Amino acid sequence: MAILQAPRSTWYSLGSSSTRRCTRINITATINLPRNQVSPHDLSIPKIIASRVLVEEFEMRTGHTTLPTPGSEKNYDHDSIINLDNSKRRSPNNPPDAMVIAKLYAIMDSVADRVEMHKNIGAQRDNWNLLLLTSINGITLTAATLAGLAATINASGPPLLALKISSTILYLAATGMLAVMNKIQPSQLAEEQRNSARLFKQLHQEIQTTLAVRDPTATDVSDAMEKVLALDRAYPLPLLGAMLEKFPKAVEPTLWWPPKRQRQVGKLGEETDGNGWDGKLEGEMREIARILKRKDVAEYLKLSKKALKVSGILAISGPLLTAVGALGSAFVGTIHGTPAVMFAVIGGALASVVNTMEHGGQVGMVFEMYRSTAGLFRLTQETIESNINERDVEGRENGEVLKLKVALQLGRSLTELENLAAASSRNYKQAVDQDLASKLFWQIIY
Structure with missing residues (x-):
């Protein structure tokens, strides 16, 4: 020892x-x-x-x-x-502005409240979809059954009249309820609230991170306010007067972020190394942004248009079939009795099938999902372009951190991201036509 x-x-x-x-x-x-x-x-x-x-x-x-x-x-x-x-830097000799911190905490409280509101309203609208679907299908099938029973009564009289009137009333009620349901698309409303709750959670976490790692500034307060207001515009809470158009003429990606500020574009040949950036990384990010714009955003917009077309056809077919059923049930027992019964019974059965396909299959939710995914890729594209256009590298986001974020956003490893950019730079047209930048959402398409 x-x-x-x-x-x-x-x-x-x-x-x-x-x-x-x-x-x-x-x-x-x-x-x-x-x-x-x-x-x-x-x-x-x-x-x-x-x-x-x-x-x-x-x-x-x-x-x-x-x-x-x-x-x-x-x-x-x-x-x-x-x-x-x-x-x-956090320094005891340079304490942060207490008013700025107070404002950021106030914004955080408001964001947390919005998260709860959107979650609650999303659950409510999801219940609307289920309850309305079940109720309308039940009403439609009951009306079809009453029309069939009325056709089995040979003699005219109060029993036949009661069955005919009941069937017609039920069909008309189903037609009105289905028209309203197709107009508001509850499954799409629920998807909007789910997306907004998730994005408000992200904003809440961003503010928390800012307060944890550095001293906030007045710019952070204004940026947070702009993001909150942009989310409010993208995903409104009320239905009347502020509801998003469920059948827009032009399909565009969902935009939930404020416009990117104009960057200072420097002179050609200006030094762009530093802050995690170099010429190679800038070239890779430029290729990724190009693929996102030409392939991913365009692909999901195309899928959104297809889902919107299917939703529109089903939204018109459902009320039309129930209206035909109501018309047929009104003529049961008359000289046009046989065709009337066919229209009343078959129309009700088909209306239930169409209604189940549209709202049970949540076609409106699929449309919103594709449109919001296109918005996610548009945001990634704009973030990359905004940083590349800023010639002062110290004013950019750190290059390595941005590369990591983009790779995670697209579901790729850093090596896969580099290989994708290299393939695009070698043969741009072939790379864009054969491959998407994102691997995270391939399962939704294929």
Whole structure:
């Protein structure tokens, strides 16, 4: 056993340049050494040295950096430790604006409330879809049954008249309810609220992250406000007067973000390296944005148009069939009795099938899903282009972080993203025609 005594003159200091605290440390270590293998004279305890720059950065970014290993402090300098904008660092000598923080917390509270509202209203509208579908199908089939029973009564009189009137009333009620249901598309309304709740959650998390990692500014407050208002416009809560058009003439991606600010475009040949960016990464991101625009956004808009066309056909067919059933049931027992019964019974059966296909299959929800997916790719495309157009690399988002976000957004690894960009740059037309940028939503198409 060997007992080693550290030098009594060992000191360390922690603190900022204005406040320092010195402590004398006596270190005593007891080490069990195998005999005849290691000599106590061969052991030494390195000095505890903390670089002044490292200490200051550690205090400002507590929990985000680690102290250097002993003996490695000579490899560090102020620029290689962390590259932060001085205005964004947390520093006790430069406290954040309390009013800015208060405003951001107020926006967070409002966003959290919107999340709950959209979740509750989404669940309500999903129940509408189920209850209306079941009720209308029940009414339609009951009307068809009454029309068939009326046809079995040979003699005219109160029984026949009662069955005919009841069948006609039920058909007319089903026609009116189905017309309203097809107009508002409850399954599509529920999908809108699910999307909005998810996006408001993302915004809530973004604000939390901003407050956690750096001092917020007035720009952060205005950006958060713009995002909240953009989401309110994209996914309105009320039905009357503010409901989104369920059968638009022109299909466009859903836009839930504020317009991107104009970037400062520099001169050609200007240096664009730094902040995680270089010429290779910029070329890759440009190719990815091009594929997103030409392939992914266009593909999902095409699917949206197909879903909208199917939804429109079914929305017209359902009320039309129930109206035909009502007309047929009104003429049961007359000189046109045989064709009238056929129209009343078969029309009701077909109306139930069409209604089930449209609302049970939630065609409106599928249309909204495709349109919002196209919006997601449009947002990714605009984010890439906005950063590329900014020639001041310090004003961009960090290149490596942006690349990671885009890869995750598209369901690809970083290597797959690079290979896709390389294939596009070699043979642009072939790459775009054969492959989508996103792998995350392929299952929805194929």
